[in-house]
């Protein structure tokens with residue numbers, strides 16, 4: 001965990017932004033896989049981690065703004081629990097480490113909140129994504145669990161999202177620790193993958209790296225020869241000579257900060273000429289985005305500049321035609337890049353996404369587009385110093401999408417369907433880095449991971 005002062009300062013900052021009432025933080029409990037005692041890998045709620053640092057199940061916390069109190073609520077282990085799970089520090093000891101002196105037991109939360117509700121005091125909470133926590137709020141506040149998120153506090157969401165989105169030097173260091181793990185996951189996969197191997201052999205190997213070097217993966221690994229399926233979690237294909245593989249994977253540092261890196265590499269160690277041509281366009285789109293990121297520009301503009309590189313590159317190869325400015329404005333290039341350029345990254349891989357995009361990725365001025373492709377951009381607003389984002393352009397040949405658009409004669413002025421048809425089995429290429437917005441531009445986080453054609457071929461030829 002960070003030092004005690006960090007948590008004290010984070011809460012002090014938050015308290016300045018909330019006028020009155022009580023802020024209620026629910027930590028995450030264990031999540032059963034198939035019966036109560038057989039649980040998924042435990043993951044604390046990121047907002048709870050951010051303000052209270054306690055990485056254990058069965059905790060809640062309160063900040064009472066009106067009475068200037070901070071309270072951690074949890075139960076000490078019983079002897080029985082100690083027998084099964086080993087000795088634990090007490091709730092008091094855990095609280096003191098994050099600068100909190102007052103602790104209560106979990107059942108005391110009921111009376112604290114019911115007294116406050118009876119006095120008509122405001123209870124602030126953030127939107128919930130776990131059903132057990134929705135039920136807890138239902139019982140504490142008497143609000144139907146299914147409607148609980150309608151009662152989340154905009155004042156609190158805006159304060160927390162604003163604070164968590166700007167990364168401090170300590171947080172950037174943690175994120176670079178996560179990227180150091182990604183480096184091993186990416187280069188390890190390039191070196192291990194060989195014709196005849198199942199995708200799962202490589203996916204399992206890199207998941208092991210994430211577990212052995214940090215807190216595990218930050219989202220389910222995408223490792224596939226069918227990279228045209230954007231979030232492909234199927235690992236049963238056998239790798240073959242001539243295949244390119246998309247490896248979109250990330251790790252959590254020990255303090256649970258995420259990385260999210262994608263590389264695409266040839267299983268044999270050498271790209272074909274056709275693969276090189278498409279790869280270079282995606283690389284140029286990635287580099288163009290990185291060059292354009294700076295405070296003040298909107299991420300939507302960066303997305304569109306990167307998309308223009310894709311459209312120009314595909315036009316040069318004969319897949320697109322006509323005026324590429326117009327093609328991008330109308331969304332014709334989205335046949336090849338149907339997703340957004342990137343998203344916020346932090347304690348969560350899609351950071352702050354649980355707060356709802358009207359408080360994070362978009363606002364009154366910049367609204368999410370309804371256009372296919374652009375509508376999948378998760379962050380469209382102006383950039384400010386300290387934001388961490390992914391930059392992840394790609395080009396994909398998705399047979400089902402090609403067939404649909406072709407049958408509808410969609411964008412025939414911009415797309416050369418005869419040429420596209422010949423690439424139906426090409427797959428997909430994505431290249432993703434993690435950047436922090438700086439004073440004048442941005443910095444790519446972490447030690448560089450092979451990205452040029454030459455560097456990827458060198459790493460992918462150096463087989464284990």
Ligand code: GLY
Pocket residue numbers: 219248249260343
């Ligand atoms: N890395 C997966 C995603 O960004 O959605």
Ligand code: MN
Pocket residue numbers: 260343390392432
């Ligand atoms: Mn991503």
